Amino acid sequence: MSTGWSDPDVTPVGGEPGARADDARPLTRPAGEDPFGSRPTRVRRGWVRVVLGALLVVGGVVALGYGIVEAVRAGNAITDDAVARGTVREGGGQEATFVVPDREDREYTVYLRFSGVFSNDEDEDLTVRDTRCVAITSTGERIAFGGNRQDVAATIGNSASVNHFAAPAGPTVVRCGYGDGTRSSRVRRPDSIGFVVTPGTPSLAGDGVLFIVGGVGINLLGGFLFWSGWHRRRPV
Numbered sequence: 001m002s003t004g005w006s007d008p009d010v011t012p013v014g015g016e017p018g019a020r021a022d023d024a025r026p027l028t029r030p031a032g033e034d035p036f037g038s039r040p041t042r043v044r045r046g047w048v049r050v051v052l053g054a055l056l057v058v059g060g061v062v063a064l065g066y067g068i069v070e071a072v073r074a075g076n077a078i079t080d081d082a083v084a085r086g087t088v089r090e091g092g093g094q095e096a097t098f099v100v101p102d103r104e105d106r107e108y109t110v111y112l113r114f115s116g117v118f119s120n121d122e123d124e125d126l127t128v129r130d131t132r133c134v135a136i137t138s139t140g141e142r143i144a145f146g147g148n149r150q151d152v153a154a155t156i157g158n159s160a161s162v163n164h165f166a167a168p169a170g171p172t173v174v175r176c177g178y179g180d181g182t183r184s185s186r187v188r189r190p191d192s193i194g195f196v197v198t199p200g201t202p203s204l205a206g207d208g209v210l211f212i213v214g215g216v217g218i219n220l221l222g223g224f225l226f227w228s229g230w231h232r233r234r235p236v
Contacts, residue, residue, distance in 0.1 A: 049229025056222025067211025075157035138170020
């Protein structure tokens with residue numbers, strides 16, 4: 001039985017007219033050509049992205065390093081620069097007394113001082129929100145404030161801001177205690193916690209955190225640009 005091409009009116013693909021099937025030449029394509037129509041590619045560096053990404057990574061590392069140093073400095077300054085210390089507990093705790101320098105009106109911030117290596121952010125937030133304070137200035141003015149109404153909050157290390165106030169020159173007293181809170185917060189907040197009164201506002205203490213967050217964001221953007229530029233592919 002013959003295995004050749006038996007129909008003389010049909011030419012095999014790739015063969016000459018009248019050729020047998022076993023004489024047909026195989027189809028050939030240029031090397032690397034996809035039979036489905038796609039074109040081969042090769043890596044072609046995007047040097048603009050690579051350089052820009054590298055510069056952003058370097059800038060991000062610098063910002064991150066500065067932020068860490070600034071955050072540590074600010075955290076230490078909260079206690080090192082404190083002008084008074086007191087305690088917070090149910091029904092009121094130990095008051096903090098200090099003297100604002102003559103001829104000088106200053107901003108002061110009350111910070112709660114949490115202890116322990118590991119912190120629970122939710123417990124700390126509940127404790128801050130339940131804290132109520134009153135500052136009695138040298139003029140007899142009573143300034144009430146609390147952690148649930150502060151415009152700018154800052155958590156630096158083991159310190160968390162309650163709020164800030166302005167006081168004129170002269171002796172000043174700060175008293176803090178727990179408000180009613182919620183059933184959950186009353187269970188989770190500590191029975192007693194210390195606080196300090198430090199010159200300045202929470203926004204000043206949180207500058208280092210902003211640099212840390214910004215540095216991380218710049219590093220991510222720079223890393224993406226560097227990677228996309230280094231691995232960019234172009235059709236051959």
